[in-house]
Amino acid sequence: MERKNLRVNGKRLRAALEEMAKIGATSGGGVQRLALSDEDKQARDLFIKWLNEIGLEVMIDEMGNIFGKRAGNGKDLPPVMSGSHIDSQPKGGRFDGILGVMGALEVVRTLNDHGIETERPITIVNWTNEEGTRFSPAMAGSGVWAAKLDRDWVYGRADIHGKTFGQELERIGYKGKLRARQWPVHAYYEYHIEQGPVLEKEGKLIGAPKGIVCLHWYDIYVEGTANQVGPTPMEGRNDALCAAAEMILKVNELPAKVGGNMVATVGEIHNFPNSRNIIPDRVHFTVDIRSWDDELATRAWEDLKLDFGTIAERRKCPLRIEETWRVGHTPFEERLVKRVLEIAGQLGYSSHYMVSGAGHDASYMSQVAPTAMVFVPSIDGRSHVEVENTKWEDCDAGANVLLHCILQSASEP
Numbered sequence: 464m465e466r467k468n469l470r471v472n473g474k475r476l477r478a479a480l481e482e483m484a485k486i487g488a489t490s491g492g493g494v495q496r497l498a499l500s501d502e503d504k505q506a507r508d509l510f511i512k513w514l515n516e517i518g519l520e521v522m523i524d525e526m527g528n529i530f531g532k533r534a535g536n537g538k539d540l541p542p543v544m545s546g547s548h549i550d551s552q553p554k555g556g557r558f559d560g561i562l563g564v565m566g567a568l569e570v571v572r573t574l575n576d577h578g579i580e581t582e583r584p585i586t587i588v589n590w591t592n593e594e595g596t597r598f599s600p601a602m603a604g605s606g607v608w609a610a611k612l613d614r615d616w617v618y619g620r621a622d623i624h625g626k627t628f629g630q631e632l633e634r635i636g637y638k639g640k641l642r643a644r645q646w647p648v649h650a651y652y653e654y655h656i657e658q659g660p661v662l663e664k665e666g667k668l669i670g671a672p673k674g675i676v677c678l679h680w681y682d683i684y685v686e687g688t689a690n691q692v693g694p695t696p697m698e699g700r701n702d703a704l705c706a707a708a709e710m711i712l713k714v715n716e717l718p719a720k721v722g723g724n725m726v727a728t729v730g731e732i733h734n735f736p737n738s739r740n741i742i743p744d745r746v747h748f749t750v751d752i753r754s755w756d757d758e759l760a761t762r763a764w765e766d767l768k769l770d771f772g773t774i775a776e777r778r779k780c781p782l783r784i785e786e787t788w789r790v791g792h793t794p795f796e797e798r799l800v801k802r803v804l805e806i807a808g809q810l811g812y813s814s815h816y817m818v819s820g821a822g823h824d825a826s827y828m829s830q831v832a833p834t835a836m837v838f839v840p841s842i843d844g845r846s847h848v849e850v851e852n853t854k855w856e857d858c859d860a861g862a863n864v865l866l867h868c869i870l871q872s873a874s875e876p
């Protein structure tokens with residue numbers, strides 16, 4: 464068969480995704496595979512079984528990142544790498560992350576079916592803790608691998624039950640011996656669902672993001688004075704939850720206030736002691752700010768901090784702020800982005816040049832290797848929810864684009 468006519472096996476890709484979706488399946492049709500949970504381990508085990516079945520060299524590093532390498536003819540050449548993540552959000556979807564891992568697996572299976580050898584090795588990757596929902600920050604495995612996050616700091620990050628990343632990594636048996644340190648990569652492609660409404664709205668099949676917005680994460684701790692709700696007059700209360708509520712609205716109003724293209728969200732809140740008849744004395748909430756314009760995001764945060772301070776003072780609720788994580792906006796390698804668009808065209812798919820509002824391991828990868836992503840539409844633009852969905856034929860189309868991107872890069876001397 465002529466190489467240009469090569470296509471992935473859509474049925475097999477679907478079967479792999481459906482098999483993975485059984486692990487951590489939720490009643491609402493989604494999956495819950497929190498990083499380093501038993502479900503994450505189960506999905507990793509299955510992934511490794513599949514890597515072994517096709518004869519790949521399997522490597523696990525000290526962050527639990529899993530690599531499956533298919534040899535190339537030019538043995539010492541830096542590989543083409545492709546993958547994403549197996550972990551999910553709580554009550555997350557069946558496509559976020561796993562599509563990119565199964566997509567890369569399907570590409571290698573297809574090459575094997577047709578006995579196609581490449582000049583460069585091809586390495587499939589599963590990055591640990593992309594989501595950052597159980598252990599913040601997100602993209603931890605790729606961040607350490609790319610030397611942008613400190614390994615021991617990540618090991619020490621705790622979930623809401625006080626279990627640390629390091630403990631849980633050991634518990635599930637995925638603390639590998641290999642150092643989590645970047646090696647030369649010729650090209651990195653990450654295949655992912657769009658997670659937003661743009662492709663559907665534009666009526667386009669393949670998205671080629673020019674890069675990823677910046678991600679700024681903060682943790683806010685507000686303190687109040689607990690007391691019996693009945694006898695305590697309204698006047699003079701130091702209600703930590705009321706102070707947090709005012710602050711949360713400021714976050715929501717921030718993009719409109721500063722202008723420009725930005726989103727700001729509070730997605731997580733912990734209220735203590737969380738009893739209907741105790742005035743709350745402690746609240747922890749998170750702030751997520753994203754923009755293509757790093758400076759705008761930083762200026763907005765400085766503005767927000769002033770508002771937080773004013774509210775804290777007026778309500779006499781002391782405030783502690785942790786500036787947890789910042790990743791600058793990351794432009795991808797133009798040459799590879801163009802390749803995604805060109806290949807989509809050659810395969811007869813419509814395409815769209817866009818920006819990724821979601822974070823991906825490609826963000827850290829693009830800081831150490833030429834990187835691009837392939838997006839396919841999310842039905843109704845829904846993601847990080849159980850109803851997250853993408854048409855099977857769209858999954859095939861994206862995998863075909865990935866196949867030819869990888870083939871081209873892996874054929875380069």
Ligand code: GLV
Pocket residue numbers: 593594601820821822823
């Ligand atoms: C990663 O899932 C993100 O928060 O965009």
Ligand code: MN
Pocket residue numbers: 548559560593655822823
């Ligand atoms: Mn993802």
Ligand code: MN
Pocket residue numbers: 552559594847
């Ligand atoms: Mn996600």
